[in-house]
Amino acid sequence: MSKLKITLIALLAISLFSPTNSKACTNFLITKNASADGSTMISYAADSHDLFGELYYWKGQTWPADAMLDIYEWDTGKYLGQIKQAAQTYTVIGNMNENQVAIGETTFGGRHELVDTTGIIDYGSLIYIALQRSRTAREAIKIMTDLVEEYGYYSSGESFSIADPNEVWIMEMIGKGVGNKGAVWVARKIPDGMVSGHANQARITTFPLKDEENCLFAKDVISFAREKGYFDGKNKEFSFADAYAPLDYGALRFCEARVWSGFRIMNPEMDKYEGYVKGESSERMPLWIKPSKKISYRDLQNIMRDHYEGTSMDMTTDVGAGPFKSPYRFRPLTWEVEGEEYFNERAIATQQTGFSFVAQMRNWLPNAIGGVLWFGVDDAASTVYVPMYCGINKVPHEFEVGNGNLLDFSWESAFWVFNWVSNQAYARYNFMIKDIRKVQKELEDKFETNQQAIELGARNLYELDPQLAKDYLTDYSLNQSTITLSLWKKLGEFLMVKYLDGNLHREENGKFLKNAHGNPAHAEFPGYDNNYYKKVVDETGDKLKMKKLASEESSH
Numbered sequence: 001m002s003k004l005k006i007t008l009i010a011l012l013a014i015s016l017f018s019p020t021n022s023k024a025c026t027n028f029l030i031t032k033n034a035s036a037d038g039s040t041m042i043s044y045a046a047d048s049h050d051l052f053g054e055l056y057y058w059k060g061q062t063w064p065a066d067a068m069l070d071i072y073e074w075d076t077g078k079y080l081g082q083i084k085q086a087a088q089t090y091t092v093i094g095n096m097n098e099n100q101v102a103i104g105e106t107t108f109g110g111r112h113e114l115v116d117t118t119g120i121i122d123y124g125s126l127i128y129i130a131l132q133r134s135r136t137a138r139e140a141i142k143i144m145t146d147l148v149e150e151y152g153y154y155s156s157g158e159s160f161s162i163a164d165p166n167e168v169w170i171m172e173m174i175g176k177g178v179g180n181k182g183a184v185w186v187a188r189k190i191p192d193g194m195v196s197g198h199a200n201q202a203r204i205t206t207f208p209l210k211d212e213e214n215c216l217f218a219k220d221v222i223s224f225a226r227e228k229g230y231f232d233g234k235n236k237e238f239s240f241a242d243a244y245a246p247l248d249y250g251a252l253r254f255c256e257a258r259v260w261s262g263f264r265i266m267n268p269e270m271d272k273y274e275g276y277v278k279g280e281s282s283e284r285m286p287l288w289i290k291p292s293k294k295i296s297y298r299d300l301q302n303i304m305r306d307h308y309e310g311t312s313m314d315m316t317t318d319v320g321a322g323p324f325k326s327p328y329r330f331r332p333l334t335w336e337v338e339g340e341e342y343f344n345e346r347a348i349a350t351q352q353t354g355f356s357f358v359a360q361m362r363n364w365l366p367n368a369i370g371g372v373l374w375f376g377v378d379d380a381a382s383t384v385y386v387p388m389y390c391g392i393n394k395v396p397h398e399f400e401v402g403n404g405n406l407l408d409f410s411w412e413s414a415f416w417v418f419n420w421v422s423n424q425a426y427a428r429y430n431f432m433i434k435d436i437r438k439v440q441k442e443l444e445d446k447f448e449t450n451q452q453a454i455e456l457g458a459r460n461l462y463e464l465d466p467q468l469a470k471d472y473l474t475d476y477s478l479n480q481s482t483i484t485l486s487l488w489k490k491l492g493e494f495l496m497v498k499y500l501d502g503n504l505h506r507e508e509n510g511k512f513l514k515n516a517h518g519n520p521a522h523a524e525f526p527g528y529d530n531n532y533y534k535k536v537v538d539e540t541g542d543k544l545k546m547k548k549l550a551s552e553e554s555s556h
């Protein structure tokens with residue numbers, strides 16, 4: 001029998017992955033005793049100007065002994081090489097598998113000379129291969145580290161969130177350069193009752209050297225740093241982040257600041273680190289914190305929608321927000337004026353998100369029911385997180401790979417419909433976001449209300465036949481996706497009419513008002529707020545000031 005070649009991309013039924021953008025993602029990690037219901041959770045925003053948001057799917061199966069897996073770089077679709085296929089793979093829905101193992105990532109880059117362009121495994125392939133092969137978070141860590149040791153690590157520095165229903169881990173990894181196959185890495189289990197986060201900057205500093213239950217690391221993680229001249233102290237003083245990804249101002253302001261913003265929502269005492277993320281204090285933010293209250297999956301969804309509201313970095317209050325208080329700044333992130341470099345804030349929620357999720361894992365339920373991937377496409381602030389149970393056996397058409405792409409608009413694609421709505425909102429943000437949040441909340445409230453009943457029904461079916469429960473949950477996830485897309489189309493149409501040409505057509509309970517003759521009620525002209533008008537006057541002086549003609553003066 002000839003070798004069976006299976007490509008990661010063929011399994012997805014597409015020929016190319018759209019490239020993701022490094023320095024562009026955000027993760028938060030929640031342990032069992034830090035969550036409101038005892039679940040573990042991780043969140044992930046896949047932020048890229050070139051990523052089409054869709055829900056990946058691999059069906060679990062057994063493979064022949066001589067099966068091979070072709071590896072294509074997730075960012076570009078570039079062919080990297082072949083590895084041996086596992087004998088058994090598990091079904092994967094997005095970034096969660098049928099065993100309730102979930103993985104997210106953020107790229108920190110680190111020292112450029114450590115990228116190994118001869119490696120076969122890139123960070124994206126590493127995630128999705130590990131999901132297809134792992135039963136627990138610890139097993140995923142071993143699979144990932146064994147893969148890069150055997151085949152080489154192609155990407156730059158990466159932070160991974162790795163969780164199952166019982167444990168939550170953060171692992172940081174970077175290559176060893178061309179001609180030195182493998183990677184150096186550290187993985188730390190987040191203590192129960194704590195929360196953590198990362199956002200494109202390595203965050204593991206010192207770590208215990210003799211605590212295999214809670215800390216794993218490459219055997220040469222310290223000696224390699226010594227060899228390269230990155231570290232010369234005592235082993236117990238070794239800091240992974242300082243050795244392999246030293247902080248600069250951009251790492252603080254664009255990356256650590258996002259972690260701080262999420263942390264401060266979970267515990268207001270974290271306000272004290274505002275000076276750190278602004279480069280004004282050297283007191284480093286901890287890797288994990290204890291939240292002031294238990295965190296629900298709805299709380300975590302809303303954290304992913306943050307724009308620094310309520311802080312001195314609030315993106316809705318500076319001049320860049322424009323007349324409609326927009327929290328968005330279109331790229332580039334940094335820019336120059338008269339030879340000086342300036343920047344825009346980089347918040348958790350951003351317009352270039354391809355997809356985001358909150359993964360919820362629960363150890364008291366059968367895996368098929370316990371794992372929920374709350375999945376949304378486009379900007380997290382204006383998306384809807386739809387429940388995708390890890391036991392479903394089909395992906396909703398609205399999110400399906402191959403249903404649309406980044407260069408062809410499709411009314412059947414959730415990615416395009418959500419982008420259509422959000423791009424309308426960017427022009428009149430403080431008006432339109434209220435209408436968006438109303439529909440968003442109605443849908444997500446409904447999902448939350450339905451969850452207990454849906455899962456009770458699924459559990460009853462599971463006792464009869466696990467496949468019946470999976471079919472039931474599949475129907476539910478598919479139906480809710482269809483309903484969500486239909487309502488979002490109607491929302492977009494509503495926004496178009498309500499705010500046509502900068503006017504405001506009045507409405508009550510979603511119905512536009514008419515005059516006594518049955519025609520549209522006269523449009524209102526909301527204009528701009530007084531602060532914006534004052535800025536215009538400050539900029540233009542008397543140029544736009546209304547004046548009286550001489551004839552008008554003489555007539556009085």
